[in-house]
Amino acid sequence: MSEAAAMQARRAARERWFEYTAHGPADPLHGDPMALNMGPQHPSTHGVLRLRLLLDGETILEVDPDVGYLHRGKEKMAEDLGWRKFFPHTDRMDYCTPVMPNLSYALALERLAHVEVPERAQVIRVLFSELGRIAAHLIYTGTTGIDLGAVTMFFYCFREREKILDILDQWSGHRMNNTYVRLGGVAADLSPRVVEMVDQFSREFPAKLDEFEELLTGNRIWYGRNKGVAEISGEQAVAMGLTGPSLRGSGVAYDIRKAQPYSGYERYEFDVPIGTCGDCYDRYLVRIAEMRESCRIVRQALERLPGAAGDHLAHDTRFVLPPRGRVATSMEELIHQFKVVTAMALPRGEVYQAIESSKGELGFYLVSDGTPRPVRVYTRSPSFVSIQAIPTLAQGHLLSDMVAIIGSLDFVMGECDK
């Protein structure tokens, strides 16, 4: 039997079982597998993911992920809202990773509109992207900790994440969904207070990471729960389309910041940590190492900031709002503002721009017909791809491993369902 046919047969058998055990006289006590519904309301499915499990005792025979419980039709909304007004919606896709979804969309728009971003804005973007990556990985470490019983990790990680949110608050006035990346730059420059806070955070954070590692990395129980669970080879991971830490855990050194640098990442010095065997433990180690690298990048961005040329926003009257003060005094600027707000049209064309988000390759594919509204906005969300790896990863493992697998893939349903 060919592989495709075998898969087909397996799927048919699985469907039959799920149907059978849902309605029929299945008898789990005498050898029949048991169908178990996990989610969408479940403590460790990280949002509203639903998994249909087929269990033999506690061994997982089949998993069938069911997504879409958080579907809000973001991509379709973009077609109606227009280019600018879609910005806040990108925030609400991956709400665990501040700034980065914004940035991905902004970069795509800038490529479509051929807008040059000043160096200072790029440095600020990199700085907050990396802080956002740390915040997201902290959520990963904390929630995976809580899933595997290390409840205290959650509090420690969220305490650190809180500091990042405070920095974002100081910068933008919002803690999570700040929408502060704009076409052509960012909405506001850094105040000295923000620089000071970032400086302090990036100095203190590596020591905190050491503390986390002391609690988890060498812990025999943590090692036992993660080592060898849900191994996936590099080829398999590539074939499935996994990106980000989940791919790098399998030993594939693919990082968009290195492969297709954006926002001047090529000028920063950082390593791409990779794992060896692609199990949950490697994915954990990769994320911890990435937090250290992000911290390094933040330090470099801070050093680069005083010398960075330009403003925090490009001066491009076609796509960028003029400064507030000038609108009140200059007729031209008033006209520009009116046009940008009401009918900002982007040149005809299509573009795909991806960034290395904390979850993997987060990309926006935009199609423009030269009008103020997009023809199509497509989001390449890494979480969606990660979830499709669950059935392969979970097969033959125990129910307890399921939470480790869910945790180690680190997806966020807002971005998966869109």
Add this chain to the structure above:
Amino acid sequence: MTDAPWFRPAVTILAAFGAMMSLAAGMTLVERKVSAFIQERHGPNRVGPFGLLQPLADLIKFVFKEELAPDRANPLLFLLAPALACLPAMATFAALPFGFLDGKPMVVANLDVGVLYVLAVGSLGVYGIILGGWASNNKYSLLGGLRASAQMVSYEISLVLSLVSVIAVSGSLNLSEIVLAQDQRWNVLVQPVAALVFLVTMFAETNRHPFDFAECEPELVGGFHTEYSGMRFALFFLGEYIAMVVMSGFMAVLFFGGCDVPFLAIAATPWWAGALAMVVKMGFFLLLYVWVRWTLPRFRYDQLMYLGWRVLLPLSLANLAVTGVVLALDRQGAAQ
């Protein structure tokens, strides 16, 4: 009246019940306060000074909560399970000696087979969990119940074997006499391996983290008590804490001299000092329970099997063999 034959038992029973209940209730507060300390939070601090009345507030809340039972749950077993989980833990407390007054042990039931009694009755507690899981008509609860039963089989053998070597050393099954036998030297010094095995298995015996697979919130939602609410849930909860108190007391009595104050003969110790020593020792192990829970990740359910069958069982068997050989040689030496 104080000479009446029923006076001393009555006072002992009342005192023991009060001690057990206040220790268990206090533990719920201590657990939350210590976990808050570990996690850099404040913990409960609204009810009474420093949140001291929190257990009382919890009790009132539990009493007034609506008791829900799922459709097609087995009503009798569903009602019975919490009591079955709680009662054995309470009953084992009766065998714990808290000291000696006028040369007689301060214990509700001074049994000659005290160790056996505690093991036998304590093991019954798992029925409450299994039945609760079964009667709930919920797959998560069922898995929790099944885990509890499989778990019990895999660690209780090591638990008992570790105790056999203690019994061999002390020469008695009576808990009070085991305490007296440790007047000079605590059993933990003679039987460190048995103490270690007991320490690990007592976490499993009480279904406590890192072995709380029957509950296991992340994957089984609440495990066996997913469907329980109100006082029925509170009984499971109380049972767990009383079991913790009992196991800590058991640990203190078997390995740490019970009411023995270091460098002081038991006969010369005033009764209150003995009781205080006992409570301090218990308190240490109770704190250990809490400390471990909020520090370590949870084992996987098959990893406890591995630990039980392939690490603890050989270890306790070897310990028993060595103990037996040493005791036999000792006796031979004494005979010559």
